[in-house]
Amino acid sequence: MDDRSHFNALFEPRSIAFIGASASVTKWGFNILHHLVKGGFEGGIYPVNPQGGAWFGRKIYTSLAEVPRPVDLAIIVVPKELVPGTMRECAAAGIRAAVVITAGFSETGAGGAALEREVVSIARETGIRIVGPNTMGIFSAFPSPVQAVMMSTAIRQGGVAVVSQSGNLGTSITYRFNRREIGISRLVSSGNEADMKVEDYLEYLESDDATRIICLYVEGLRQGRRFIDTARRITLTKPIILLKGGTGSIGAGAAMSHTGALAGSFSVFQAMCRQANIILAETIDEMVDVAGFLLTQPEVTGKRVGIVTQGGGWGVITADLCEAAGLELPPLDEKVVAELDGFLPPFWSRRNPIDLVAPGRVSMVTDSIAALLEHADMDAIICLGLGYMTARARRWLDSPVLPRDVMEKPARQMIDAEMELLDLVASQIRRFNKPIIPVIDLVAFDEVPDVNIVSYLDGRGIMSYSSPEQAVGALVMALEYYRKRGERAARDGA
Amino acid sequence: MDDRSHFNALFEPRSIAFIGASASVTKWGFNILHHLVKGGFEGGIYPVNPQGGAWFGRKIYTSLAEVPRPVDLAIIVVPKELVPGTMRECAAAGIRAAVVITAGFSETGAGGAALEREVVSIARETGIRIVGPNTMGIFSAFPSPVQAVMMSTAIRQGGVAVVSQSGNLGTSITYRFNRREIGISRLVSSGNEADMKVEDYLEYLESDDATRIICLYVEGLRQGRRFIDTARRITLTKPIILLKGGTGSIGAGAAMSHTGALAGSFSVFQAMCRQANIILAETIDEMVDVAGFLLTQPEVTGKRVGIVTQGGGWGVITADLCEAAGLELPPLDEKVVAELDGFLPPFWSRRNPIDLVAPGRVSMVTDSIAALLEHADMDAIICLGLGYMTARARRWLDSPVLPRDVMEKPARQMIDAEMELLDLVASQIRRFNKPIIPVIDLVAFDEVPDVNIVSYLDGRGIMSYSSPEQAVGALVMALEYYRKRGERAARDGA
Numbered sequence: 001m002d003d004r005s006h007f008n009a010l011f012e013p014r015s016i017a018f019i020g021a022s023a024s025v026t027k028w029g030f031n032i033l034h035h036l037v038k039g040g041f042e043g044g045i046y047p048v049n050p051q052g053g054a055w056f057g058r059k060i061y062t063s064l065a066e067v068p069r070p071v072d073l074a075i076i077v078v079p080k081e082l083v084p085g086t087m088r089e090c091a092a093a094g095i096r097a098a099v100v101i102t103a104g105f106s107e108t109g110a111g112g113a114a115l116e117r118e119v120v121s122i123a124r125e126t127g128i129r130i131v132g133p134n135t136m137g138i139f140s141a142f143p144s145p146v147q148a149v150m151m152s153t154a155i156r157q158g159g160v161a162v163v164s165q166s167g168n169l170g171t172s173i174t175y176r177f178n179r180r181e182i183g184i185s186r187l188v189s190s191g192n193e194a195d196m197k198v199e200d201y202l203e204y205l206e207s208d209d210a211t212r213i214i215c216l217y218v219e220g221l222r223q224g225r226r227f228i229d230t231a232r233r234i235t236l237t238k239p240i241i242l243l244k245g246g247t248g249s250i251g252a253g254a255a256m257s258h259t260g261a262l263a264g265s266f267s268v269f270q271a272m273c274r275q276a277n278i279i280l281a282e283t284i285d286e287m288v289d290v291a292g293f294l295l296t297q298p299e300v301t302g303k304r305v306g307i308v309t310q311g312g313g314w315g316v317i318t319a320d321l322c323e324a325a326g327l328e329l330p331p332l333d334e335k336v337v338a339e340l341d342g343f344l345p346p347f348w349s350r351r352n353p354i355d356l357v358a359p360g361r362v363s364m365v366t367d368s369i370a371a372l373l374e375h376a377d378m379d380a381i382i383c384l385g386l387g388y389m390t391a392r393a394r395r396w397l398d399s400p401v402l403p404r405d406v407m408e409k410p411a412r413q414m415i416d417a418e419m420e421l422l423d424l425v426a427s428q429i430r431r432f433n434k435p436i437i438p439v440i441d442l443v444a445f446d447e448v449p450d451v452n453i454v455s456y457l458d459g460r461g462i463m464s465y466s467s468p469e470q471a472v473g474a475l476v477m478a479l480e481y482y483r484k485r486g487e488r489a490a491r492d493g494a
Numbered sequence: 495m496d497d498r499s500h501f502n503a504l505f506e507p508r509s510i511a512f513i514g515a516s517a518s519v520t521k522w523g524f525n526i527l528h529h530l531v532k533g534g535f536e537g538g539i540y541p542v543n544p545q546g547g548a549w550f551g552r553k554i555y556t557s558l559a560e561v562p563r564p565v566d567l568a569i570i571v572v573p574k575e576l577v578p579g580t581m582r583e584c585a586a587a588g589i590r591a592a593v594v595i596t597a598g599f600s601e602t603g604a605g606g607a608a609l610e611r612e613v614v615s616i617a618r619e620t621g622i623r624i625v626g627p628n629t630m631g632i633f634s635a636f637p638s639p640v641q642a643v644m645m646s647t648a649i650r651q652g653g654v655a656v657v658s659q660s661g662n663l664g665t666s667i668t669y670r671f672n673r674r675e676i677g678i679s680r681l682v683s684s685g686n687e688a689d690m691k692v693e694d695y696l697e698y699l700e701s702d703d704a705t706r707i708i709c710l711y712v713e714g715l716r717q718g719r720r721f722i723d724t725a726r727r728i729t730l731t732k733p734i735i736l737l738k739g740g741t742g743s744i745g746a747g748a749a750m751s752h753t754g755a756l757a758g759s760f761s762v763f764q765a766m767c768r769q770a771n772i773i774l775a776e777t778i779d780e781m782v783d784v785a786g787f788l789l790t791q792p793e794v795t796g797k798r799v800g801i802v803t804q805g806g807g808w809g810v811i812t813a814d815l816c817e818a819a820g821l822e823l824p825p826l827d828e829k830v831v832a833e834l835d836g837f838l839p840p841f842w843s844r845r846n847p848i849d850l851v852a853p854g855r856v857s858m859v860t861d862s863i864a865a866l867l868e869h870a871d872m873d874a875i876i877c878l879g880l881g882y883m884t885a886r887a888r889r890w891l892d893s894p895v896l897p898r899d900v901m902e903k904p905a906r907q908m909i910d911a912e913m914e915l916l917d918l919v920a921s922q923i924r925r926f927n928k929p930i931i932p933v934i935d936l937v938a939f940d941e942v943p944d945v946n947i948v949s950y951l952d953g954r955g956i957m958s959y960s961s962p963e964q965a966v967g968a969l970v971m972a973l974e975y976y977r978k979r980g981e982r983a984a985r986d987g988a
Contacts, residue, residue: 169807254845
């Protein structure tokens with residue numbers, strides 16, 4: 001039995017049967033079907049319910065036997081007692097993979113566990129592979145979007161795979177990526193893992209060309225050795241970022257009650273992950289921060305950081321953060337100071353952090369960055385204080401005490417100047433092939449789209465951060481990943 | 495000389511002279527004047543510039559001598575060479591306080607330092623007190639808004655005072671409070687502190703009834719003993735939250751170059767702050783998180799935390815966070831389990847965290863909270879998973895595959911149900927007089943206003959958090975503050 005074919009049925013189905021379709025808006029049989037239809041899947045979607053009827057203009061089939069062939073994937077939301085029979089009908093219909101949303105199995109005690117064993121034995125007998133039960137579902141971006149998941153927001157297509165032993169955490173992670181315009185390749189809420197486990201999904205993702213980065217939320221592993229061996233291979237080419245749940249004794253107990261996963265010793269697990277060069281995130285925000293860095297910035301090869309700031313205080317706290325994180329802030333030699341003296345205002349800081357005070361022209365920012373990368377041998381630049389020009393210009397246009405017709409032109413000029421600066425920074429990242437990390441602590445998600453420079457950069461595939469601690473945190477984790485990967489490559493090559 | 499009268503001139507001026515007014519949009523003489531006018535100050539605002547003319551319909555006075563009396567406060571943005579003369583004119587006009595925005599003083603070297611000494615000696619001679627020079631300005635909310643500051647966003651009026659040795663950090667902090675609908679009483683960018691220092695502002699805030707919480711960004715203190723003694727008195731009634739810049743050697747050097755502040759030993763400073771019960775925040779986000787908690791939640795008196803979650807994974811990681819932070823998650827005794835069995839679905843977790851799985855009715859959430867606070871003697875509740883109902887209903891209304899007229903009613907019902915839940919939680923906070931902390935990790939600032947439950951709670955004065963780590967962090971810092979305050983009160987009373 002070739003596992004891969006089941007994964008193809010799961011992530012690249014030709015068509016999908018949705019068993020337990022409902023027109024009642026409070027049911028998952030309504031909501032997940034809605035997300036699947038709205039998601040734009042290009043193959044057939046066949047709602048099934050013995051009561052028949054229609055689902056907002058689509059036919060509801062009264063049984064799976066009626067559904068046109070071929071059908072590769074079943075999404076199952078029927079009551080738990082009906083799952084075994086449904087599985088047999090799936091087998092008869094030639095279905096190779098099933099996502100069992102239905103809950104009430106091993107997570108609920110002995111009776112549920114017996115039912116789960118029955119479902120697994122049918123799966124073994126029929127050759128169907130199962131996601132779940134008790135899963136929030138899956139999303140697959142390619143070749144055509146399969147959004148068979150409880151999460152209601154439209155999920156972007158992209159290069160990050162998310163496998164989560166908690167559907168809610170998987171949703172939270174995906175939502176955060178979505179907000180930053182970072183797309184998902186595959187999302188799996190692994191549920192009770194009665195059949196397929198994190199270890200299986202990880203093996204699939206190893207050879208999945210659509211996936212560039214893998215994010216995992218793990219409460220407990222059933223096959224720890226296999227997991228670590230697979231991860232160790234993968235991290236040579238694709239980063240894995242992992243958040244561990246159940247690190248404390250109470251959390252571990254809650255995890256046990258949540259998905260039946262045995263958490264084990266966190267310190268042992270941590271050591272094994274480090275050895276496999278898995279990036280350990282402490283929070284899902286950290287996960288998104290470092291994933292965004294790895295996806296959008298060039299490889300960082302050393303710890304020499306240059307700071308270019310449009311405000312003194314930001315430079316001070318960013319220098320503190322870099323130093324505390326073990327990064328270096330090399331002093332500027334005379335040659336570089338002389339170079340910067342050539343175009344900076346007379347009272348610039350003359351040290352790293354380079355405090356531009358209030359730069360008169362946007363070129364002062366980019367010329368400073370260029371000087372640091374060309375002449376001071378920095379490995380990465382943190383660029384602080386972007387967004388102020390746009391924010392100010394925006395306030396001019398909104399102002400009840402300024403005539404809009406007078407302000408229109410200077411506001412547009414100021415916004416354009418900052419957009420030009422962002423474009424220049426983007427081209428410098430390519431030109432120098434070193435990370436230049438924008439920190440934008442003012443203009444945020446809530447700004448109107450046409451002046452939202454966070455989205456402007458997101459849309460150009462450049463991750464910005466809303467605080468220096470996020471930027472420094474992501475930089476340090478990425479640096480450590482690349483360093484260990486390089487060391488292993490050198491060892492393996494030697 | 496009574497210091498207080500100068501502070502009244504600064505924060506509660508009858509009228510304001512703006513010296514260096516400009517119609518050129520790139521100048522601070524334009525922008526700060528704009529913010530001041532737009533801010534809605536009810537007294538007279540008198541723009542001054544020797545060239546005269548008009549500023550968008552307002553007369554520009556050619557000299558301070560022309561300006562109607564009384565005028566209490568001067569905002570000075572003239573070139574640095576003109577500051578000494580301007581100060582003398584201010585004295586002649588009866589002005590008692592001046593905010594010297596102009597830069598180019600001691601922060602730029604020996605020449606600037608000499609000019610700064612001259613300005614200070616004129617201040618001493620004339621009795622004018624100075625903010626700055628090299629300041630981003632001030633904001634005062636009461637009795638009438640004085641927004642004489644570079645920050646362009648309209649600042650909300652409220653109970654948080656912000657004093658910052660970096661104008662940019664002061665702006666970043668204020669902006670973050672603004673976003674959460676938490677208002678500011680006074681904001682001071684203290685600049686070079688040639689005359690008035692953090693220590694002076696702190697003394698003023700001690701007896702400022704408008705200020706309930708004080709937030710400080712400090713790079714270095716000139717009068718450390720006075721600062722700590724004042725803070726020690728204040729923290730008996732008002733919390734002080736402090737972020738220290740220049741904690742590392744490079745950051746300290748940058749601070750020196752930034753405002754001339756000597757950073758000193760951070761570990762000694764930290765110990766002194768702890769002794770004075772100053773809350774030390776590591777980031778400005780942490781500052782806003784704990785300030786929001788202190789402002790909007792009842793006093794937390796112990797470390798027993800109950801977790802009520804609408805998703806298992808969130809409960810697991812929140813339990814981990816609580817345990818790591820030294821909080822207690824007491825197990826549920828039989829009586830409480832029986833109580834909860836009465837209304838929860840059969841497969842709820844039967845432990846703390848209480849995992850409601852998918853609650854059928856919103857009352858399951860509030861009844862669980864009530865059971866924990868009435869019968870399980872918890873000191874605080876963390877409530878996870880809010881926002882999903884609203885998000886889902888929102889997606890129904892947006893959906894291209896669902897008829898809006900059919901979805902309107904159920905969507906409205908679902909949104910109303912979640913809003914009702916939020917109102918119930920708000921009333922439970924009052925009823926039990928214990929913190930109930932909502933964590934909303936999905937619906938964020940970018941949601942449209944009518945379904946943005948973050949704003950809905952912000953508007954009702956209840957701080958929510960977008961991740962459990964923020965909620966736990968704020969809870970722990972607040973608990974520590976109240977504990978130490980209680981111990982000192984008990985000692986002083988004994």
